[in-house]
Amino acid sequence: MTAMTSQANKRVAISWRQAIGLIVPYIKNRLMEQVRSVWLIVLYLLLFQVLVLGIPIVDGAVITFGMAMVITGLAFFMEGLLLGLMPLGELIGLKLPQRVGLAVILVFAFTLGFGVTLAEPAIGALKILGSSVKAWDAPLLFILLNRYAHYLVFAVGVGVGCAVVFGMLRFLYNWSLKPFLYVLVPLLTLISIAASFNPNLLYLTGLAWDCGAVTTGPVTVPLVLALGIGITRIVGGADSGVSGFGVVTLASLFPIFTVLILGVVLLPRVPSPLPEKEFLSAEHRDETRVLFDNEEALVRYAFMHGDEPGVTAYFGGIPARRAFVAEMAADGSARSRIFGEDEPTFMRWVARYGSVEEKITLFGSVNGAREYLVTPSSSGGLAAAALFSRNFRASAQAIIPLTLFMLLVLFLVLRERLPRADETVFGIAVAFIGMGLFNVGMETGLSKIGDQVGSKVPASFTALPLEEKRETIKNFSPSVVSEAISLNGGTERFFFRRTDRGTEAIPYHEENYDEMTATYLHVPRVGPLFGSERGIVGIIVVLLFAFFMGYGATLAEPALNALGIKVEELTVGTFKKSFLMQAVAVGVGIGIAFGVAKIIWDIPLIWLLVPPYLLLMFVSKISSEEYVNIGWDSAGVTTGPVTVPLVLAMGLGIGAQVGVVEGFGILAMASVYPILSVLLTGLYAARKRLPAEEESDGETMFEQGKGEGPTP
Secondary structure, three states: OHHHHHHHHOOOOOOHHHHHHHHHHHHHHHHHHHHHHHHHHHHHHHHHHHHHOOOOOOOHHHHHHHHHHHHHHHHHHHHHHHHHHHHHHHHHHHHHHHHOOHHHHHHHHHHHHHHHHHOOOOHHHHHHHHHHOOOOOOHHHHHHHOOOHHHHHHHHHHHHHHHHHHHHHHHHHOOOOHHHHHHHHHHHHHHHHHHOOOHHHHHHHHHHHHHHHHOOOOOHHHHHHHHHHHHHHHHOOOOOOOOOOOHHHHHHHHHHHHHHHHHHHHHHHOOOOOOHHHHHOHHHHHHHHHHOOOHHHHHHHHHHHOOHHHHHHHHOOHHHHHHHHHHHHHOHHHHHHHHHHHHHHHHHHHHHHOOHHHHHHHHOOHHHHHHHHHOOOOOHHHHHHHHHHHHHHHHHHHHHHHHHHHHHHHHHHOOOOOOOHHHHHHHHHHHHHHHHHHHHHHHHHHHHHHHHHHHHHHHHOOOEEOHHHOEEEOOOOHHHOEEEEOOOOOEEEEEEEEEOOEEEEEEOOHHHEEOOOOEEEEOOEEOOOOOOOOOHHHHHHHHHHHHHHHHHHHHOOHHHHHHHHHHHHHOOOOOOHHHHHHHHHHHHHHHHHHHHHHHHOOOOHHHHHHHHHHHHHHHHHHOOHHHHHHHHHHOHHHOOOOHHHHHHHHHHHHHHHHOOOOOOOHHHHHHHHHHHHHHHHHHHHHHHHHHHHHHHHHHHHHHHHHHHOOOO
16 A cells, blocks of 8 residues: 555656647647637627728727737636636535534635635726716716725625525525525615616616626636535535526625615715716815815816816816916926826827917927827837736735635634645636736727727717827818708818828818817718618617627637536436527527617616516516526626626727716626526426426336236
């Protein structure tokens, strides 16, 4: 025995070439897994913008770099999760019931649920997209996504922690999921209906329901299930067929509740929505100041997002604004202190909206201001360093506390050694690197392409300015402007411009002409590409685009394939994997189409959520427990780390173009309809199985009858 042990502990010496020969194919397989889950939806978005809308991709090199970071980061992160965090979670789940009581198990479950939320890759999408909401349009939503973004993440974490606690209790006592649904869903619906009567809470509702979809990603689900599997192996008593299901559902519902509660708590501190000029005016300064860290942050925000009347209102008039610009021109250190990385935004604001005196003060001349607008920025190196530093710092804040907590429980509470310590530490390090790279890719790739496509999709039914093609025409004279009669009998002004491709007609807008510099600012427009302005044909094109995007993205989710295999095993082949995948994909496509419709027509989210959830209550009542668990959990696998940032960015991009306050709610709609489609197909599968079982029972009884008859 000793000889065998010593022989097993001997290390096998291999050369570098052999090591590379083993590692390279392994890494290639892991990267290809992520490529297969990403390429379809990304290619679909790019081809739709280029081929259907006819609009070229902007910052293609940056987006390509970002997508490479996403693929590499996900591959590293998932490998680190499998090597380090998941085995650690399952080991603790196995040992906890043997060493501690139920109270300690539940405290650990809550803390684990809270910690995995911080480590969830898609949770960072909420922080990145916070800048898309205007402070004056939705103050409560703005403060939650910006100044108090950590409160929002903590609220989601508390919700997931509560969900894991109740999930562990379900594992231990084999509770049905249905009572939870009958309590939580009506309660959330009533709270959301009440919130719709408050202008601040109304805009928070979409974010709250979307937070439920963000939580069920590649960290939360595997770690929680690993803990549950470990507990059920020791305690037993739970139905092994469905004990792994249900936690994902609870982890989707509880965060909605906690985010809405957080909104109610913060509501008295924030002002009501106001017009931009009133919001920035000194009259409301005490109210609006609470949305920002300090006064410098408020003035910075005014220059970043405000128009000329709004910024003037902040200073109380043009003379005070001129004095501030003069101060910034004279003191470069003060300008850097106030604006920091956003200093170019302040410079561009003055170059574009400032008076002649302000332009001369800051740039030396009006021509200097004009040249600043057309001169590309040269801070790429510094921006890249800040990009990686910021995202790897966020990765450390997510991975390290969760890991330390689990190790402390293992060492101090369970008093166990760490098996395969080198492999676990390596896995945690790989997970940290992967999450950092993924965060970089999400900021430079997923969010960029989602926002870009989302902001261009409305060109199907309305005219959009192409800001990326903005150009200044020099030596312009109004004498070249002509008039033409339109189809409705009105007149439109335009002028001809000579280009390499010939002569083109350009619409003339008087406000774009600068007499002082004899320049004309031309911003090309595109659309409506299908039908008339806001016509139904163009809107149908957008809704079809949304449906096929959701359908294709869902089929590409690796988690859905794994769920389909598990469901086919549990239902003994009655509910086929392909049948489940199609049901979920169709449901997600329908949900995303409804979510886009909500943004286009600015429909309150609760009007679209109540009908399907009412129907779900009825369908859940008449469905068997196994299908209820499977159906409600199937929504969780549709919101992976790639889909969430893309859909969120796309929704906010569409919302910005059509003029709505916020573009949240698409993920909420994409979560409810797959549940409905799976439960309905489950009822169909159950009805198919019933005659087969009756026929089988009849044949069995017949055989028994033959066996019990008299022998001749």
